[in-house]
Amino acid sequence: MSDLSTQHRLIPTALEAVGTACAVSRAVQANLAQLCEVTKDDRSPVTVADFAVQAIISLSLADQLDPLDRLIVGEEDAEVLRTDKQALIRKAVLEAVQSWRPQVTETEMLDAIDACNHDGSGDGFWALDPIDGTKGFLRGQHYAIALGRIENGKVVAGVMGCPNLSIDQSFPLGEVDSEGVMYAASEGAGAWEFADCNATSSPMRILAQKYDASRPLRFCESAEKGHSNRGDSGKIIDAIGTEGEPARLDSQCKYSLVARGQADGYLRLPTSKTYIEKIWDHAAGLCIATEAGAIVSDVRGNPLDFTQGTRLEKNRGVICAIDGLHQKIIAAIDSLSIAKE
Template sequence: MYTPKQRLEAAKAAVAQASAVCRHVQRELESVRSMFKDDRSPVTVADFASQAVVAHVLSSHLGKVTLVAEEDDESLRQQVADGKRDLMDAVLAPVRTVWPGATAEAVLDAIGLGGAEPPPPTDPVHGFWTLDPIDGTKGFLRGEQYAVSLAWIEVGVPVLGVLGCPNLSRDFSRPFDDPDPSGSMYVAVAGEGVYELPCDNPAAPALHIRRLEPAEGEPIRMCESVESGHTSHSDSERILEKLGEPAEPARLDSQAKYAVVARGQADLYLRMPTKKGYVERIWDHAAGALIAQEAGCAVTDGLGRPLDFGQGRGLERNKGVVVAPPKLHGRVIGAIRDLGLIES
């Protein structure tokens, strides 16, 4: 059995190394694209590499782990079995920058660790990890914002979260489309607050951050995705109009949005459903939700219900996501209700 401190240090090391691997792939975007003649190939390479590194580091520090992650090893393993090694070799190259001597079989086994199923939420003993190796694929492919998101969940509740944002500057004046050379990492433990540190140096002194309510009468700055694939921008605009004069939105991809609201660079993160029946994945929100909560924000779905991470791989009991300081959050939930935007 490992202590919470050992678990935290393992998570920080895993996210830092995975972030370094993702940086390596992002620097080589064009060469990877030309190799595979596929615009999305770099994120495929980085997804596999990031997941392999996180699984390897957690296992090295903690022994056997239960990891519920976005990727699985089946397709890549089949390609290798068929004698098609181009993608495997492309994954190995960045992995070996932090895991020297990694073999194809070891990397495939590490990726495969992410195929675990979450234990029942009624199990008080067996927690599990959930990972999104690259959250914000469109941002990654544009050379902009993305995140490596890792959380430890117990009894259906995230209790540890580490969010690596390799391109996110701690300088608010730096535009989101201008990658920062060090990036930012956010680390939260339930009941202990959230801390910010350089993504490329997890041993550096950490800054405790705390979110305050926006000043009365100030325009509300919403944080939303660059594109509307995962949220309805039109619904978001209606909500803001009901709340008052909106500020220019902060548009960036990935769970970095949780961090941007937590640290006070934006006031509100809305993720409104785009289609009936859509279910969010737990790895898309677990780390970010804990980070925002520990900074002092309220985090619920669009009906004001807590996010329930105890329903398998999806947030099956939730519709949408709302993140904001508590008073503003209450006003947003009221606006959603008054506008009839989400069916209960």
């Protein structure tokens, strides 16, 4: 695996788990209409995918890792899934998991989902977002499977599958690629790209762009208005002196666009004074972007603090940008009095 041999010791296991989950989630997404018809619930496909991916990653890590190495802070728990009202959803989740491992029982699946109940304390754990970008998933567009490794309050490794994102940067972002791409990074070992969401494909090193004031800058932000303050984004972009609308897509895939040099900045600006970011929404993406040479901080320029349990209690908003541009964004936020307390 070339220089990947210096990656974090748990990266191979995480790559295999996320790659498997990408294939299963893609099959669920391809079956959107049928799932909605069977369950009579328009949101059922993303519910099925969320639970199935969490179960698959939980079981995969349990297969290969010691108990202390497989602690997971997961976004989901199986309490609702165990109820009679959710019988059809539960059956669909089990079928999705069994498409990967036919012998898994319903009890094993539910217990695997509930095993992802770590509270974000201690020396080491994983932060998992099984389907990041739920609305993108339901639209048949971009989503991510994001698994970040946190040790002693610091993100030290990350794996992210982007099942609908093309490895070919000339491919339109608004269109879906049938093969997808997966990313892995760990502290001090760089960021790497895997074609087809396949852990056994030949990895390619990725690097963020260098800042160049003479060229147009490219930004990206969430496809959902409620996830970031677009008005403030526009003010920042104007203040920096560049033109053009940001590319808009769902999920942590935006971190990978900056990491692989396809975008220069990703802005996630607060839409309210009370919202606090969740660790699983940023851990994997942060590691991949920073190892590719980008800078990630909150809107004040402070590093994201992963010592506060499951939420980024000490931070507001997130800025991911190439070196040179990041400093200009933070200066613009300050001068425009954006996201003041």
